[in-house]
Amino acid sequence: MIFYVLFSEFFKIGLFAVGGGLVTIPFLFDLTRKFDWFTAHELMDMIAVSQSTPGPVGINMATYAGFKAAGVCGGIVATTGLVVPSIIIVILVAKLLKQYSENRFVCEIMTAIRPAGIALILQAGMELCKLSVTNFREAFYALVFFVLIYFYKKSPIFYIVLSAVFGAVLGL
Amino acid sequence: MSEYLRIFVAFFKVGLFTFGGGAAMVPFFRKELIEKHQYITEEDLMNYYAIGQCTPGIIAVNVATFTGYKIKGTKGACLATFAIVLPSLIIITFLAGILGMLSENELISHIFAGIRIGVVALIFNEVIKLFQKNAVSVYQKCIFIGILAVLLCFSISPILAILLAASIGFIKFLKERVK
Numbered sequence: 001m002i003f004y005v006l007f008s009e010f011f012k013i014g015l016f017a018v019g020g021g022l023v024t025i026p027f028l029f030d031l032t033r034k035f036d037w038f039t040a041h042e043l044m045d046m047i048a049v050s051q052s053t054p055g056p057v058g059i060n061m062a063t064y065a066g067f068k069a070a071g072v073c074g075g076i077v078a079t080t081g082l083v084v085p086s087i088i089i090v091i092l093v094a095k096l097l098k099q100y101s102e103n104r105f106v107c108e109i110m111t112a113i114r115p116a117g118i119a120l121i122l123q124a125g126m127e128l129c130k131l132s133v134t135n136f137r138e139a140f141y142a143l144v145f146f147v148l149i150y151f152y153k154k155s156p157i158f159y160i161v162l163s164a165v166f167g168a169v170l171g172l
Numbered sequence: 173m174s175e176y177l178r179i180f181v182a183f184f185k186v187g188l189f190t191f192g193g194g195a196a197m198v199p200f201f202r203k204e205l206i207e208k209h210q211y212i213t214e215e216d217l218m219n220y221y222a223i224g225q226c227t228p229g230i231i232a233v234n235v236a237t238f239t240g241y242k243i244k245g246t247k248g249a250c251l252a253t254f255a256i257v258l259p260s261l262i263i264i265t266f267l268a269g270i271l272g273m274l275s276e277n278e279l280i281s282h283i284f285a286g287i288r289i290g291v292v293a294l295i296f297n298e299v300i301k302l303f304q305k306n307a308v309s310v311y312q313k314c315i316f317i318g319i320l321a322v323l324l325c326f327s328i329s330p331i332l333a334i335l336l337a338a339s340i341g342f343i344k345f346l347k348e349r350v351k
Binding site for chain 2 (some may be wrong): 093
């Protein structure tokens with residue numbers, strides 16, 4: 001049953017994606033290999049739409065991915081699955097551990113997990129790069145964008161709109 | 173207005189008017205939760221952010237759950253979470269439906285081909301930013317390189333990669349306790 005699978009997959013993402021919205025990208029990329037809910041190309045569109053619309057990026061992507069997999073109800077189920085582990089854990093933490101963030105054990109685990117999260121995003125980024133950058137011309141544009149974003153720290157929406165204009169004008 | 177309705181409206185607004193999530197939401201949380209309603213203090217907000225980054229899940233949602241819990245217990249936590257997520261659900265469902273219908277359009281497909289390149293550039297920049305902020309010590313840089321090497325050589329699931337890193341942290345914790 002698709003709703004059960006959707007819920008459990010996004011529950012797992014909610015449980016293991018530590019450090020915010022973008023960390024869900026490698027998990028969603030993993031889903032493109034396991035299920036035929038959406039393709040890696042569609043994942044890139046989701047990332048763009050999720051960063052250009054209101055709301056937390058991670059939630060937007062879950063709603064979008066769920067919608068792609070199983071329509072309106074799919075979106076609701078995926079988002080609920082993503083959020084439920086947070087609610088349970090945060091309530092437990094709020095109840096039990098006042099000094100949670102200063103807890104040695106938690107600190108050590110988190111110090112080790114954060115760099116792993118970054119490695120995951122980088123690897124997913126490389127895979128997505130292989131799919132969207134297929135020739136020399138596209139590689140050149142990607143490099144231009146990378147340098148622009150690196151030196152002019154405008155909001156992601158600005159660059160998504162700019163790259164959309166690029167795509168339309170140059171007929172990529 | 174009942175207390176619950178006020179909580180709902182406050183978090184719904186945060187979900188509706190912030191782009192990006194994570195740290196981008198701090199000013200909006202501050203305005204709605206500290207300045208307008210005095211639900212929490214500045215110090216609370218910073219604490220919730222610190223803990224929100226250390227607990228699984230979306231940071232903005234974690235902060236909402238924390239604040240909701242502080243105001244009205246478990247019910248408040250669920251309500252705040254629901255309210256911050258609802259605008260996303262509505263907007264994205266609507267957009268996904270429209271974009272699905274437009275995907276055959278040639279101009280739209282050019283636009284998205286451009287956007288995909290932009291997204292890749294954004295992700296790589298985000299990696300650099302995160303790396304500068306979160307992989308500070310040599311120990312953390314080693315974990316980053318190690319996990320990346322494992323990911324490039326074997327196709328392991330993200331969950332396994334996270335568990336692998338967590339167990340490194342666990343071993344370090346045990347070692348330091350023995351000392």
